[in-house]
Amino acid sequence: MxxxxxxxxxxxxxxxxxxxxxxxxxxxxxxxxxxxxxxxxxxxxxxxxxxxxxxxxxxxxxxxxxxxxxxxxxxxxxxxxxxxxxxxxxxxxxxxxxxxxxxxxxxxxxxxxxxxxxxxxxxxxxxxxFTGKQILSNLISATNTESVLPWKCRLRIAVDLANAVTYLHTAFSRPVVHRDIRCSSILLDHNNVPKLIDFGLCISIPQGQSHVEDAVLGRMGYLAPEHAISSYLKEKADVYSFGILLLELLSGRRPTDVIMVNNVPHDDDQHRVEIFSKVVDPRISIEEEQLQV
Missing domain, CATH: 3.30.200.20 (Phosphorylase Kinase; domain 1)
Structure with a gap:
């Protein structure tokens, strides 16, 4: 039997x-x-x-x-x-x-x-x-009080991830859009080097085309508005998601928890610095010059 x-x-x-x-x-x-x-x-x-x-x-x-x-x-x-x-x-x-x-x-x-x-x-x-078990979203979370990532480390992580996304867009015969960039799908090794772990939602843009049309897939708060409206996907969709990831690195909060003021004049740098100052994770130290746009 x-x-x-x-x-x-x-x-x-x-x-x-x-x-x-x-x-x-x-x-x-x-x-x-x-x-x-x-x-x-x-x-x-x-x-x-x-x-x-x-x-x-x-x-x-x-x-x-x-x-x-x-x-x-x-x-x-x-x-x-x-x-x-x-x-x-x-x-x-x-x-x-x-x-x-x-x-x-x-x-x-x-x-x-x-x-x-x-x-x-x-x-x-x-x-x-196996590279290490630290998840980026957990390390920068406002609820984490044990090992807070300093600002310079967060900046280095952002640069590394930008390089990885650029590689995805440019290294192959057809550009590939990730469309699921987020802190919870990034591991950090023992030296705090970020590692992307999920490419399941990726889609390639056909040769000679500027975009691809596909079902609207992604996570709330990270989804590029133009994709949600038109279902067209370009590399710019990843740029939007990466911007949200930068906001997470800066604030230590989920994108849906960060309230931004939208009616600030674009040419008023002082107001923008004040806004960013309210968003910045209070556990990290950032010089005011670094917030200048």
């Missing part, structure tokens, strides 16, 4: 592998314009053991579409991203895109490096290098 059950489970794993592998390969080849990048593969059983069977105390990031687990594989610390399992193909599509673009971006120092993937589960899983 046990042999029968084991055989059935193995058969199911192979079915998932064939379905996921074929679709992932199509996605990868399309993104690379016919030049594929081989991705190593681990089994579902290996990832179960690596994460202590996906124990709750191993969870590092809990997102709407996935969980990021800390684990150990072949005596090497790792992260395992397990996507949500539902009846639709939506999360599966996001997982494919995450693997494809994440693997292409792994050479960048501000992206969490993809090591392997697992195609034997209903939704593909991703294995990353």
């Amino acid at each position: 046990f042999a029968c059950l084991k055989g059935k489970r193995h058969e199911n794993n192979q079915t998932f592998f064939r379905k996921n592998g074929g679709a992932l390969l199509e996605e990868l080849v399309a993104f690379c314009d016919g030049r594929s990048n081989p991705i190593r593969h681990f089994s579902a059983e290996e990832l179960l053991r690596a994460t202590n069977y996906y124990a709750n105390n191993q969870i590092i990031v809990q997102d709407a579409g996935y969980l990021l687990y800390e684990g150990s594989l072949k005596e090497r610390p790792i992260f395992v991203k397990k996507y949500a399992v539902d009846s639709s193909c939506l999360w599966k599509h996001f997982a494919y895109r995450d693997i494809v673009i994440g693997s292409q971006m792994s050479a960048h120092k501000n992206v969490l490096k993809v090591i392997v993937c697992c195609l034997e589960t209903k939704q593909p899983s991703i294995v990353y290098e």
Whole structure:
């Protein structure tokens, strides 16, 4: 009986592998314009053991579409991203895109490096290098009183992330729009170097086009207004989201919690400095000259 059950489970794993592998390969080849990048593969059983069977105390990031687990594989610390399992193909599509673009971006120092993937589960899983468990949104949160990131460190993080987003926009044959830039999807390593961990919502702009039309996807507070209105996506959508991220780094608060005064004259620098002074995280020290626009 046990042999029968084991055989059935193995058969199911192979079915998932064939379905996921074929679709992932199509996605990868399309993104690379016919030049594929081989991705190593681990089994579902290996990832179960690596994460202590996906124990709750191993969870590092809990997102709407996935969980990021800390684990150990072949005596090497790792992260395992397990996507949500539902009846639709939506999360599966996001997982494919995450693997494809994440693997292409792994050479960048501000992206969490993809090591392997697992195609034997209903939704593909991703294995990353282990860099540290600090989440940017937690470190800058106003509720965090233990280890406050100084302003110079936040500025360096902003510059690093700007470089990563620029690379995404310019390094490939077609520009790629991230459309989900936010502090809660960024890990920091032991030296506070930021690492982007999620490329599931990315979409490429067709060759020769200035934009792509797609469903309105994104997070409340980060979504570019022009995309929400027209469903057209340009690289500028990431510029808007990055601006919101800068506001978070400056204030230590979520974008929906920051109230900005909109009727200040654009040429009145003193008023703008006063506004920013009210927004600045009181736990950090910023010289007034740094707030000049």
